[in-house]
Amino acid sequence: MKLALIGAGRIGKVHAAAIAAHPEIVLAGVCDHDPAAARRLAETHDGQVLAVDAVFDDAEIDAVLIASSTPTHADYLECAARAGKAILCEKPIALDLTRTREALAVLAAHPVTCALGFNRRHDPQFAALKQAIVEGRIGQLETLTLISRDPSPPPAEYVDASGGLFRDMTIHDFDMARWLLDEPIHAIHAEGACLIDPAIGAAGDIDTAMITLVTASGRLCHIDNSRRASYGYDQRIEAFGSLGMLQAQNETETRLRFAGAAGQVEENPQPFFLERYARAYRRELDDFVASWREGRSPLAGAEDGLQALRLASAADLSRREGRRVALSEID
Amino acid sequence: MKLALIGAGRIGKVHAAAIAAHPEIVLAGVCDHDPAAARRLAETHDGQVLAVDAVFDDAEIDAVLIASSTPTHADYLECAARAGKAILCEKPIALDLTRTREALAVLAAHPVTCALGFNRRHDPQFAALKQAIVEGRIGQLETLTLISRDPSPPPAEYVDASGGLFRDMTIHDFDMARWLLDEPIHAIHAEGACLIDPAIGAAGDIDTAMITLVTASGRLCHIDNSRRASYGYDQRIEAFGSLGMLQAQNETETRLRFAGAAGQVEENPQPFFLERYARAYRRELDDFVASWREGRSPLAGAEDGLQALRLASAADLSRREGRRVALSEID
Amino acid sequence: MKLALIGAGRIGKVHAAAIAAHPEIVLAGVCDHDPAAARRLAETHDGQVLAVDAVFDDAEIDAVLIASSTPTHADYLECAARAGKAILCEKPIALDLTRTREALAVLAAHPVTCALGFNRRHDPQFAALKQAIVEGRIGQLETLTLISRDPSPPPAEYVDASGGLFRDMTIHDFDMARWLLDEPIHAIHAEGACLIDPAIGAAGDIDTAMITLVTASGRLCHIDNSRRASYGYDQRIEAFGSLGMLQAQNETETRLRFAGAAGQVEENPQPFFLERYARAYRRELDDFVASWREGRSPLAGAEDGLQALRLASAADLSRREGRRVALSEID
Amino acid sequence: MKLALIGAGRIGKVHAAAIAAHPEIVLAGVCDHDPAAARRLAETHDGQVLAVDAVFDDAEIDAVLIASSTPTHADYLECAARAGKAILCEKPIALDLTRTREALAVLAAHPVTCALGFNRRHDPQFAALKQAIVEGRIGQLETLTLISRDPSPPPAEYVDASGGLFRDMTIHDFDMARWLLDEPIHAIHAEGACLIDPAIGAAGDIDTAMITLVTASGRLCHIDNSRRASYGYDQRIEAFGSLGMLQAQNETETRLRFAGAAGQVEENPQPFFLERYARAYRRELDDFVASWREGRSPLAGAEDGLQALRLASAADLSRREGRRVALSEID
Known part of the structure; x- marks a missing residue:
C-alpha cells in the first residue's frame, strides 16, 4: 500500500x-x-x-x-x-x-475502505476482553464500567477547539461502550463537574464526569472520566456478566515490585496514550491494510464515528438540562 | 454492659x-x-x-x-x-x-445512646480508607465508586418485605457514600434493570442498578449493584482525589495462588456478609459499648438511618420516573 | 477439657x-x-x-x-x-x-496425647497449600521453597539461650519442609552469614541463611532465612510440581491500595507472628482438643520435634564444616 | 554499522x-x-x-x-x-x-568491541532492578534469588551438545548473579535431580537444580532451575537487602483478569524467551552499536562469558562430588 x-x-x-x-x-x-x-x-x-x-x-x-x-x-x-x-x-x-x-x-x-482511528479497539488487552465476551466467557453481559482518566488536563484554550470533554475524551469510551455492548443505546444520563481547573469551567467545559448508558434491552454502562490522575493514564474496563467478570487492568512498563518500610510498591500505569496504546496503533494499521487488501470493513469505520458523536451530543444535552436523554432525541 | x-x-x-x-x-x-x-x-x-x-x-x-x-x-x-x-x-x-x-x-x-447497624463503617479496610481520606492522603476527594454485588439473589417473595433493592441492599452504599463524601447529597439519578431473575421483576423490583449521586459542591459518586455475582460477594470502593486514589479490594480467606496450564488463579472473595464483615460486627459492638460508656455518639446513628432512607426513596423516584431527582424533593 | x-x-x-x-x-x-x-x-x-x-x-x-x-x-x-x-x-x-x-x-x-507447637501447620493458608498438594493439584511435588524472615533481629544475648538460628527460627521451616515433602530428608547443605548485627556473629551465630534439603527420592527444598526484613514478617512458601505451582503469599491486615505520584502502594505483611499466626494458634488449640477427645494423633507431635531438631543439628554441622551432610550422620 | x-x-x-x-x-x-x-x-x-x-x-x-x-x-x-x-x-x-x-x-x-549475548542484562525489568540496587534502594544487598524455569524440556539428544543444564541454562543465572552481586563468588554448592524426563538422566544430565553461591563477603545467592513449568516460562528475581526487597515478576501479554465460580484468573507468563526477551534483544543490539560507536565496553563481554562458565564448571563438580566447591579450585 x-x-x-x-x-x-x-x-x-x-x-x-x-x-x-x-x-x-x-x-x-x-x-x-x-x-x-x-x-x-x-x-x-x-x-x-x-x-x-x-x-x-x-x-x-x-x-x-x-x-x-x-x-x-x-x-x-x-x-x-x-x-x-x-x-x-x-x-x-x-x-x-x-x-x-x-x-x-x-x-x-x-x-x-474507510477506517476511523478508534485506537482502543485495537489494544490487545481490550481486544482479548471483547473476544472473551463474544466467546461467552462471562455469559450474558449485564453491566459495563469504563474508567478513563488522563494524566493531566489540557490548557483551557484547548477546550473550545476540542468540542469539550464529551466529544474529545469520552468519545473513545462511547465507542468502546458501543463496541462491547453490541446493542443500540437507548438512553443516557450524564453528570459533569469542574473540580480540577477553574479555567476549564470558565471556558464552559467540565473536567470530571460520570455517565450512565442504558441499552435497548436494559443493560447498564457506567463511564468515569477525569482530566487528571496523579498516578498516570488510567484506562480500565470491567465487564460483568451472568457467569463472571472480566477486568482489563492498567499496563505498566515493567512488573518490578519494591517492598520497604513504607509498603509494597508497584509501578504506575504507562504515562499517556502514546505509550499505553503503542501496540494499538500498530495493530490499527495492520487492520487498515488488511481490510483494504481483503475488501472487508475495518474494525471501526465512519458510521462508528457518527454514532459515538451522537452519544457525545446526547451527553452534552443531558448534562446541560440536568435530565436523562433518550437517544431518539438526537438526530 | x-x-x-x-x-x-x-x-x-x-x-x-x-x-x-x-x-x-x-x-x-x-x-x-x-x-x-x-x-x-x-x-x-x-x-x-x-x-x-x-x-x-x-x-x-x-x-x-x-x-x-x-x-x-x-x-x-x-x-x-x-x-x-x-x-x-x-x-x-x-x-x-x-x-x-x-x-x-x-x-x-x-x-x-442509639447506634444503627451500618456494619460497613466498622470494616477495618473501609475504616482505613476513610481515615486516609480524612488525613488528606488523596488530597481533595473528587469521585467515589462503590461496587456492591451479592453472591445470589433472594427469593422473589423476599422483595416485598425488604422494601426493594434500594432500601434493602443499596441502603448500605447510600450510607457509605454519605460517610465518605461527608457532604450533603444534592441530586441523584438511578437506573435499574431486572436482568437476573424475572420473578424479581414480576414482583416490581430490580436486580441490577447503577446510581449517580451529586454532592452540593459538585463531586460525583457512582454506585454499582447486582443481586448476583458468580465469583462471590463483591464489595469494593474506589476513592479518587486530586493527589491519588484509594482502592478497597475484596478480601479472601487466604492468599494462596495456583499457577497451572490454565493460568494464575487466586481465591474468590469471601462468600457473603457473615464472613466478609465478621470483623466489622465485632468492631460495631466495640463502638457501641464505648459510645455508651463515654457518652458520645456512635459511628452510625438513627439520623444516618433516616438520611440513607431518603436517598433510597429518591433513587426509587428517579428510577420510576426516569429522571434526575433533587434531594430537596424528598421530605 | x-x-x-x-x-x-x-x-x-x-x-x-x-x-x-x-x-x-x-x-x-x-x-x-x-x-x-x-x-x-x-x-x-x-x-x-x-x-x-x-x-x-x-x-x-x-x-x-x-x-x-x-x-x-x-x-x-x-x-x-x-x-x-x-x-x-x-x-x-x-x-x-x-x-x-x-x-x-x-x-x-x-x-x-502430646502435641508440639509447630503453629505453622495450623495456618489456614499453609494448610490449604498442603491440602492442594495432597489432592494432586500440582501433580508430583518436585521442589519446595520456604522463605521465612523476621522483622528484626533479637538481642545478641538471646542467641545463646535460643540454640542459634537453625534451632530457634529455621526449626519451623524444617518442620514445614518435612510436613510438605512428606518423605525422609536424605542430605542437607547449609550456608550462613552474619550480615545484619555483628554482635550476633560475635556470639557465634548467624543472621542470614540459605539451606538446601535433598529428599530420599531426589526432590529439592530451599530455605531462605533472615533475622530482619524492613517490610515486616515475611512468610512465604512456593511448591512446584509437574502440573503447577502453589504460592502461599504474605497476609496483610487489609487489602487497601493507594495510587499516587510515587506508585501503587499496598500494605506490608502483618508485623510478626502474633498477628500472622493468630488464626493458627486458635486452630492449634482446636486440633489439640479434638485429638485428645478422639484419641488420635495431633497434627504435630513429639517425634516431629525430634526430627526437626535433627535437621537443625545437621544444618549446624554442614555450616560449621562447610560441607554437605547426610542425615544418617546425625544420631 | x-x-x-x-x-x-x-x-x-x-x-x-x-x-x-x-x-x-x-x-x-x-x-x-x-x-x-x-x-x-x-x-x-x-x-x-x-x-x-x-x-x-x-x-x-x-x-x-x-x-x-x-x-x-x-x-x-x-x-x-x-x-x-x-x-x-x-x-x-x-x-x-x-x-x-x-x-x-x-x-x-x-x-x-566484543559483546556476549547475555540477553537478560538487557531486559528492561532486570535492568531497572539492577539500577535500583545501584542507587541504594534496598540498602546493602544481602541475598539474591534467581528463579529460571523453562516451559518444557529439550529432547534428551540435545543434552550432549548443550553441555548440560548448568552450561546451557543456568549459565544465564550465573551471569545474572555475577552482575547483580557485583562481587567475586567464593564458593558454590549445587544439587541436581532428574525428576522430569528419565531420558535426560540417562544422557547423564539433570532437569531440576538448586544452587547456592557464596560471595567473598558472605552474601548468599540461590538459583532455582527446572526444565519444565506447566504455566510457562518462569523468570523471576528477588533481591533482598538491609532496607528493602526488589522483586522482578513474570511478564504477561496482557493484564486481563477473569473472575468466575472457579476463582480469579490472570494470564500465564509469556511462553518462552523469544516473547519474554523480545525487548531485551532489541536493547542488546542498541548497546552493541553504541559501545562500538563510543569505543566503550558493552554491558556483557567475553570475560563475563568465561566467568559464567567457571561457575557452571564449579556447579558440575559440586553436584558430581556431592560437596561444596571453592571457586579457586576452578582454573
Missing part, C-alpha cells in the same frame, strides 16, 4: 513511525500546512513532502492517513473518497452531527 | 456470638417471637429466654440489640428509648420515612 | 487468650516461676494461680499447655506424661537431641 | 528481525552452513547470502553477529577479532574453559 500521511503533528508522528515499520506500507509522502513540520517528519522516515492536492491527484497513491487538525478531517475525507483512496481518519470526522453526516453521504456515494 | 438481644434469626446469631466473645458485655437474655428459636440461641450462649416486655421493665438491663424482623424495629426502638436503654438497632429503622421520623422524634425526647 | 497453662510470658499470653475464647476448654490455672506474672495473666482470664507441682497432682486437670522457658520444656513434659495429662508443648522439647530422646522415651512409656 | 549475520537458525532469525528494525545497522548479509536457510532469511530482510570467509575478508563490513551453532563460536570469534570486526557473539564462547581462554587470548591480542 502506497500511503500519504496528512498531518505532521503529535499523532502524525506516531502514525509515521508505525508506517515506517510496517512491511506492507510505503510512505508516499507527508503533507502539513506547516511545510517545515512536514519536511522534518518526511526526512525522519526517508519520505518526501507533498502538497495535499497532489496526493488526491496522484493515481499511484492508494491510501491516505488523515491526522491533521480536527476541522480539516471532513474535507480531506471527502476529497479522498472522491479520489478513490482508502482512508484511515483520526477521530472525530467532525465535531457536529450535520457535518459528519455530510461526510458519510460522500462516502456512501464513493465507497472506499 | 448488661444487654438483651431481641431477635434470634440469622443476624441475631451473628450478634449473639460477638456478644458472647465481648469482654465488657453480659448477655442478659434472648427474645424472639418464636420461643424455640430464642431458647436454642440462649442455650448456645448460656443465656436465658426473656419476654420482650420484661426487657424494657428490667432496670438492670442497660442495653438492647434489636435484630428482629424489620417491621418491629421502630416499635422496639421507641420502647427501648422510653425505658432509657442504650440501643443498637439493625438497619433500617423502618421502610418508610414517616415511621422513621416518628421514631427519631421519640429518640429526641428520650435521648439514649 | 480442664487445662493448666504453664508459663505466663509472651507466648503464654497468646495461648491464654485462645484458651479463654475456646468453647471446650476451661482454664484450670496459670503457673509461672514469676508469681506476679502468673497472677496478672490469671486475673485477666478469671483464672487462678497454681503451683506447677499442684497441677501434676490434681486429678481433675486433663491437660497442660507448656509455654515456659525452653530449658524447662522436657522436664514438664515428662512430669505431665507420667501424670497422664494431655500435653500441648511449645517447641522445642529441648535444644539437644539426647535430652529430646529421653523425653520421647518417657512419652513412649506413658502414652498421652 | 554494516553487519553480517552468521547463523540463520532460531536465534539468528530473532537477531535478523532486530537488525532489520534497527536504524543504525545495515544488514550486509547472512551466512549459514545450510545455504537454503541463509537464503530464506536473507530474502526476508532484503539481504544477500554471504560465505563466511568473505565476511572476514570484506573491509566494508564493520561487525559480525555470531549466532551459529555453539562449537563454531570460538573459531568465528577469533577470525572476526583478527579481521578487526566488532563482535556480538551468542553465549557460550565454548563449552570448556580451555577453548574459551584461547579465544580470550586472541581478543586480547586483537582488541575489538
Whole structure:
C-alpha cells in the first residue's frame, strides 16, 4: 500500500513511525500546512513532502492517513473518497452531527475502505476482553464500567477547539461502550463537574464526569472520566456478566515490585496514550491494510464515528438540562 | 454492659456470638417471637429466654440489640428509648420515612445512646480508607465508586418485605457514600434493570442498578449493584482525589495462588456478609459499648438511618420516573 | 477439657487468650516461676494461680499447655506424661537431641496425647497449600521453597539461650519442609552469614541463611532465612510440581491500595507472628482438643520435634564444616 | 554499522528481525552452513547470502553477529577479532574453559568491541532492578534469588551438545548473579535431580537444580532451575537487602483478569524467551552499536562469558562430588 500521511503533528508522528515499520506500507509522502513540520517528519522516515492536492491527484497513491487538525478531517475525507483512496481518519470526522453526516453521504456515494482511528479497539488487552465476551466467557453481559482518566488536563484554550470533554475524551469510551455492548443505546444520563481547573469551567467545559448508558434491552454502562490522575493514564474496563467478570487492568512498563518500610510498591500505569496504546496503533494499521487488501470493513469505520458523536451530543444535552436523554432525541 | 438481644434469626446469631466473645458485655437474655428459636440461641450462649416486655421493665438491663424482623424495629426502638436503654438497632429503622421520623422524634425526647447497624463503617479496610481520606492522603476527594454485588439473589417473595433493592441492599452504599463524601447529597439519578431473575421483576423490583449521586459542591459518586455475582460477594470502593486514589479490594480467606496450564488463579472473595464483615460486627459492638460508656455518639446513628432512607426513596423516584431527582424533593 | 497453662510470658499470653475464647476448654490455672506474672495473666482470664507441682497432682486437670522457658520444656513434659495429662508443648522439647530422646522415651512409656507447637501447620493458608498438594493439584511435588524472615533481629544475648538460628527460627521451616515433602530428608547443605548485627556473629551465630534439603527420592527444598526484613514478617512458601505451582503469599491486615505520584502502594505483611499466626494458634488449640477427645494423633507431635531438631543439628554441622551432610550422620 | 549475520537458525532469525528494525545497522548479509536457510532469511530482510570467509575478508563490513551453532563460536570469534570486526557473539564462547581462554587470548591480542549475548542484562525489568540496587534502594544487598524455569524440556539428544543444564541454562543465572552481586563468588554448592524426563538422566544430565553461591563477603545467592513449568516460562528475581526487597515478576501479554465460580484468573507468563526477551534483544543490539560507536565496553563481554562458565564448571563438580566447591579450585 502506497500511503500519504496528512498531518505532521503529535499523532502524525506516531502514525509515521508505525508506517515506517510496517512491511506492507510505503510512505508516499507527508503533507502539513506547516511545510517545515512536514519536511522534518518526511526526512525522519526517508519520505518526501507533498502538497495535499497532489496526493488526491496522484493515481499511484492508494491510501491516505488523515491526522491533521480536527476541522480539516471532513474535507480531506471527502476529497479522498472522491479520489478513490482508502482512508484511515483520526477521530472525530467532525465535531457536529450535520457535518459528519455530510461526510458519510460522500462516502456512501464513493465507497472506499474507510477506517476511523478508534485506537482502543485495537489494544490487545481490550481486544482479548471483547473476544472473551463474544466467546461467552462471562455469559450474558449485564453491566459495563469504563474508567478513563488522563494524566493531566489540557490548557483551557484547548477546550473550545476540542468540542469539550464529551466529544474529545469520552468519545473513545462511547465507542468502546458501543463496541462491547453490541446493542443500540437507548438512553443516557450524564453528570459533569469542574473540580480540577477553574479555567476549564470558565471556558464552559467540565473536567470530571460520570455517565450512565442504558441499552435497548436494559443493560447498564457506567463511564468515569477525569482530566487528571496523579498516578498516570488510567484506562480500565470491567465487564460483568451472568457467569463472571472480566477486568482489563492498567499496563505498566515493567512488573518490578519494591517492598520497604513504607509498603509494597508497584509501578504506575504507562504515562499517556502514546505509550499505553503503542501496540494499538500498530495493530490499527495492520487492520487498515488488511481490510483494504481483503475488501472487508475495518474494525471501526465512519458510521462508528457518527454514532459515538451522537452519544457525545446526547451527553452534552443531558448534562446541560440536568435530565436523562433518550437517544431518539438526537438526530 | 448488661444487654438483651431481641431477635434470634440469622443476624441475631451473628450478634449473639460477638456478644458472647465481648469482654465488657453480659448477655442478659434472648427474645424472639418464636420461643424455640430464642431458647436454642440462649442455650448456645448460656443465656436465658426473656419476654420482650420484661426487657424494657428490667432496670438492670442497660442495653438492647434489636435484630428482629424489620417491621418491629421502630416499635422496639421507641420502647427501648422510653425505658432509657442504650440501643443498637439493625438497619433500617423502618421502610418508610414517616415511621422513621416518628421514631427519631421519640429518640429526641428520650435521648439514649442509639447506634444503627451500618456494619460497613466498622470494616477495618473501609475504616482505613476513610481515615486516609480524612488525613488528606488523596488530597481533595473528587469521585467515589462503590461496587456492591451479592453472591445470589433472594427469593422473589423476599422483595416485598425488604422494601426493594434500594432500601434493602443499596441502603448500605447510600450510607457509605454519605460517610465518605461527608457532604450533603444534592441530586441523584438511578437506573435499574431486572436482568437476573424475572420473578424479581414480576414482583416490581430490580436486580441490577447503577446510581449517580451529586454532592452540593459538585463531586460525583457512582454506585454499582447486582443481586448476583458468580465469583462471590463483591464489595469494593474506589476513592479518587486530586493527589491519588484509594482502592478497597475484596478480601479472601487466604492468599494462596495456583499457577497451572490454565493460568494464575487466586481465591474468590469471601462468600457473603457473615464472613466478609465478621470483623466489622465485632468492631460495631466495640463502638457501641464505648459510645455508651463515654457518652458520645456512635459511628452510625438513627439520623444516618433516616438520611440513607431518603436517598433510597429518591433513587426509587428517579428510577420510576426516569429522571434526575433533587434531594430537596424528598421530605 | 480442664487445662493448666504453664508459663505466663509472651507466648503464654497468646495461648491464654485462645484458651479463654475456646468453647471446650476451661482454664484450670496459670503457673509461672514469676508469681506476679502468673497472677496478672490469671486475673485477666478469671483464672487462678497454681503451683506447677499442684497441677501434676490434681486429678481433675486433663491437660497442660507448656509455654515456659525452653530449658524447662522436657522436664514438664515428662512430669505431665507420667501424670497422664494431655500435653500441648511449645517447641522445642529441648535444644539437644539426647535430652529430646529421653523425653520421647518417657512419652513412649506413658502414652498421652502430646502435641508440639509447630503453629505453622495450623495456618489456614499453609494448610490449604498442603491440602492442594495432597489432592494432586500440582501433580508430583518436585521442589519446595520456604522463605521465612523476621522483622528484626533479637538481642545478641538471646542467641545463646535460643540454640542459634537453625534451632530457634529455621526449626519451623524444617518442620514445614518435612510436613510438605512428606518423605525422609536424605542430605542437607547449609550456608550462613552474619550480615545484619555483628554482635550476633560475635556470639557465634548467624543472621542470614540459605539451606538446601535433598529428599530420599531426589526432590529439592530451599530455605531462605533472615533475622530482619524492613517490610515486616515475611512468610512465604512456593511448591512446584509437574502440573503447577502453589504460592502461599504474605497476609496483610487489609487489602487497601493507594495510587499516587510515587506508585501503587499496598500494605506490608502483618508485623510478626502474633498477628500472622493468630488464626493458627486458635486452630492449634482446636486440633489439640479434638485429638485428645478422639484419641488420635495431633497434627504435630513429639517425634516431629525430634526430627526437626535433627535437621537443625545437621544444618549446624554442614555450616560449621562447610560441607554437605547426610542425615544418617546425625544420631 | 554494516553487519553480517552468521547463523540463520532460531536465534539468528530473532537477531535478523532486530537488525532489520534497527536504524543504525545495515544488514550486509547472512551466512549459514545450510545455504537454503541463509537464503530464506536473507530474502526476508532484503539481504544477500554471504560465505563466511568473505565476511572476514570484506573491509566494508564493520561487525559480525555470531549466532551459529555453539562449537563454531570460538573459531568465528577469533577470525572476526583478527579481521578487526566488532563482535556480538551468542553465549557460550565454548563449552570448556580451555577453548574459551584461547579465544580470550586472541581478543586480547586483537582488541575489538566484543559483546556476549547475555540477553537478560538487557531486559528492561532486570535492568531497572539492577539500577535500583545501584542507587541504594534496598540498602546493602544481602541475598539474591534467581528463579529460571523453562516451559518444557529439550529432547534428551540435545543434552550432549548443550553441555548440560548448568552450561546451557543456568549459565544465564550465573551471569545474572555475577552482575547483580557485583562481587567475586567464593564458593558454590549445587544439587541436581532428574525428576522430569528419565531420558535426560540417562544422557547423564539433570532437569531440576538448586544452587547456592557464596560471595567473598558472605552474601548468599540461590538459583532455582527446572526444565519444565506447566504455566510457562518462569523468570523471576528477588533481591533482598538491609532496607528493602526488589522483586522482578513474570511478564504477561496482557493484564486481563477473569473472575468466575472457579476463582480469579490472570494470564500465564509469556511462553518462552523469544516473547519474554523480545525487548531485551532489541536493547542488546542498541548497546552493541553504541559501545562500538563510543569505543566503550558493552554491558556483557567475553570475560563475563568465561566467568559464567567457571561457575557452571564449579556447579558440575559440586553436584558430581556431592560437596561444596571453592571457586579457586576452578582454573
